[in-house]
Amino acid sequence: MKVKKMKDSRLSTIILHNVLIGVLAFIWLIPIVWLLCTSFSAYTGMNSKTFFPEKWSIQGYVSLFHPDTVAQFPQWFINTFIVACATCVISTMFVLMVAYATSIMRFPMRKPLMNMAVILNLFPGMLAMIAVYFVLKTFNLTNSYAGLIMVYSASSGLGYLIAKGFFDTVPRALCEAARIDGCSEARIFFQMVIPMSRPIVVYTVINSFLAPWMDFVFAKMILNAGVSSKYTVAIGLYKMLDKQLLNDYFTQFCAGGVLVSIPISILFIIMQKFYVEGITGGAVKG
Amino acid sequence: MANQTKGGAAEAIGGFFKAIGGFFSGFGTAVAKGDLFVKLSLLWWGAGYARRKQYIKAVIMTALEAAVILFTIFFAMDYVPKFGSLGTVKAEKVFNPDTMKSEFNNYDHSFKILLFSLFSFVVWFAAIIVWMKNMMNVYKLQQMDEAGEHINTFEEDLKTYVGEKFHITLLTLPVLGVIVFTLIPILLLVFVAFTNYDQNHMPPSQLFSWVGFTNFITLFGGGGLTSTFGYAFVRVLGWTLVWAFFSTLTTYIGGILLSLLLNSKKTRAPKFWRFLFVVTIAVPQFVSLLLVRNFFADNGIVNTICDNIHLTGFLKDIGLVGTNYIPFLSAPGWAHVMIIIINIWVGVPYQMLIATGVLMNIPSDQLESAKVDGAKPFQIFRKITMPYMLFITGPALVTDFVKNVNNFNVIYLLTQDVYTTTDQAMANSQAQEVDLLVTWLFRLTQDYYNYKMASVIGIIVFIICAVFTLVAFNFMIKGDKEGTYQ
């Protein structure tokens, strides 16, 4: 009798439990669903009367691929992709390099350098923006992707902590053994530690790849020649929300948002496992 | 994060001074005891290496020395002498109709003077270190030579950079990147806080100059009767701290609860559920937040719905709203709460991912024994899960707080162009009730070119973050339970 009762309550709590998650997921997805619906609206402006568009259409997507002077989505996508790839390579390298040096190796400047990094991380990045702009201008790198890539990746070494935390979990004895066998540090780095740290590499790659897709502040500042075909996706879409343009481009904005999110979501699905392991491997020991 | 900062503070400072002392004494010894060529290296950097037949090194060091000298003569000297005044010659131009171009005088550009002087200082600082270090190296070579030890060939030297000196190979580029793109910009703006760089003193047409601590006095309530900066600063600072506290706390707890919910054995298809939440991270913030903002706009969908179900009317009757709509993002109070709630929406999935990983690593024996002892789920959560989470992610919590103090995106995207303050004293300082210090300083630079005040605010933000970090880590050392979970 008693056993049976327990089973009953179990079943009902399981249902309740899953319904609760469902409700939460529903709340979380409302804006995303709205984004998706609005992107299929036949009306170009913002609809604030109903949740679902009154008339459905794929016009938003169609016009997105027929560039005019404002919207040059395919071009933006290519631009951002190039910037993102370059940023991704450089940032990942920098982060892993710094993380390895500070985690596996021991040298006298290690602590002071790490303390410097902590201090530098406390300054608001927004503030340095104007100065960064002038530094780039000095090197004649404004309005160029090289400049943008540098902004995204040059200081990436400062974000080494999570990767360092992960490397800290690599058994020290393994490295020592390799050293005794006469392995150079470079070989230990490339052939031992990196292959053992797939999750954190993936985590770093995703994170640095995403930055150019999300950032609109720095990009707006650096690509300031007003030439639409040179924009990244983020500024291109952001400019569509200009007062004069909003009414004609809101649906395209939503469509663009959806198109950007799709590859990122896929990236997340594939990498989810690594991502979680990478984050936590680093955060746990951090 | 925790490890180096914890023991860090005092130890690092002590170690730092010791290192500096050692450096100088090493240099002194080298100068005093070195032979002729070592002493000659004071003037000609390559001398010592040339004497020990390390010719390539000698050439490199000579070239480096030449580069520094050339840099000083042809670049630094154009700017550094003007550092004290930040320039005196204003731009003037004459149009030449024959060439169809304007001809400018050789005018001073205050910002460039500041920036390039700073560049020069950094280069000189590095050069001095190189110079001193170089002395010690050649002295060491002399000693090795005298002792008859093997002196590395250039090739052997190179090899050490993938061996015991591999960290140099690794760190050079990242550190250089940080110096140029973070350190110098930050130093530059620290300097700007002591100048009058604002709308009335904008290069290239005008010059700015040093003003000492005037800007700091303005911020703390000085600066004349009309200035409301002091008032606005206190209000903005208050909200910044409240925001940082609540946004960190809510997303942290929300993330843990959500991950407990998802990782419970009762959950069916946890991967699917988790993916649904992660999708919200995948949509770029400037898209999702701008959407949410329109969602809650004064004439947005939520208001339309609330109006239809007569919620607006009800709230109006009980006096919570005075308008025909619910001012979700356009009235103080409402906006503050809404921003924190929306931030939960943004931040929880991310925290959930972190918590998921941490919870997977909870020592299962503890959980098992607790269950055997008949502990209720809530007790397990309070006595085991939570302390464990706190122990593991405590340092990350501190970093999150600092990140939230500087959380530009959420506030800017949700309030820019939508929120209008009705507090005249705030408006007179271009601030709003929902501004964080960072969004305020952003607006000051973008719309009002008030770089000097923005820099002052930036320094204050830094001080707040630094103090908080120090206090938090000190607190953690006291409550350190290291070993409990190992």
Add this chain to the structure above:
Amino acid sequence: MRKKLISMLLCATMVATVFTGCGSSDDTDDKASSGTSEQKDSGDKDASGSIKLTLWGAEGDQDFLKDIVSKFESTYSDQKFDISIGVESESSAKDTVLTDIEAAADVYSFASDQISDLVRAGALANLDDVSEVLTKANKKLDDVKSANVPDSIEAATVDGKMYAFPTSGANTYFLYYDKSKISEKDAANWDTLLAAAKKSGKKVGMTLNSGWYLASFFYGAGFTTGLNADGTTTMDWNGTSPDGIKGTDVVKSMLDIASNPAFMAVTDGKLSDTLKSGSCSAIISGTWDAGLASEVWGKNYAAIKLPTFTVGDKQVQMHPAYGYKLEAVNAYSENMGWAVLLAEFIANEESQTKHFELAEQVPTNVKALEVDAIKKNIAVAAATSQADFGVIQEVGGKYWDPAKTFGEMIAKGKLKAKDDAGIQKALDNLVAGVTAALD
């Protein structure tokens, strides 16, 4: 110890070489340019001798500008050009330009209320200094001055010096209304206007939380704003106007209007949205909404000057801010001469006529204004009918935020019509904020 020092050495070396590398190349640039006075990037110099110019214009003007640029190139066919066109709306030109004047376009369009800030920052070329170059276009600066409406020249002039070419006018706001709901007589003053709107079950929309719209009530009552040489603003709204109207009474009238259920305070920038939503039978906006208004109301679409409002027992005409769009030449343009010629070309009679045809921009050129199509245009007629009492708004940067907040306070009902002291205090705060020294 040794390792540490070597690490520092290497870092320092890298830093030193990188900086010296950049330093020396910069240096040669400097030396080369000090003679020719070019402050722009070396990338702008072109060996082939073609003139490189950048041109910024509003989003909607891109096709127009492309057309004009090709005409410009064929007019001066003996010179090769490389002209790139970028997007920058007139209303935000100042913000972008002042962030980095040297990086801004050689020629760009801006709204006339930004001129004082731009001039003080030294961003605009003084046209009197470069007027000689106009002989290439067979003109003198005086010809330009006489060809355009005097007010537009005044708007382009600061301290007696002309800084920009007027391209279009009537940058102002007036009343659009639905003829089937509101008669022309109703539209003459706020009381009848609101009553008529109420009867039709619709609203009258106006933006209050913007210094541009808000000022029309005060200007109407005879109050002024002004600009000092140091960039600070003068304002007398907290006193009594030369017309004998007290500032507090103006605010009370505004509160009276704003509290009317038929009035809708529209957030700045949302006028087009509101118009499109169809909830208004009258709305105060500018020529840019003409197309939309005629689309929404069809044959009932009408436009007229701003209404009068009641102060005590008097009817007071609102005086809108009346601005122009101007074509600027960057003071730091590398090819100053050609930039001036291009700007003048964009502002000439033919271009202005074309601009009206393509984008309904009201010309400032006296001859271009004589075209029938312009005279018949309902919105333009309403806009230009206000030219006589429209005010060229002269304010500094400190005006906008406090004014915006003041408008919001009225729109949100934060002030009470009976609370004279409260209104006076709010006005005093407003004046204090607006007239504060720049910092």
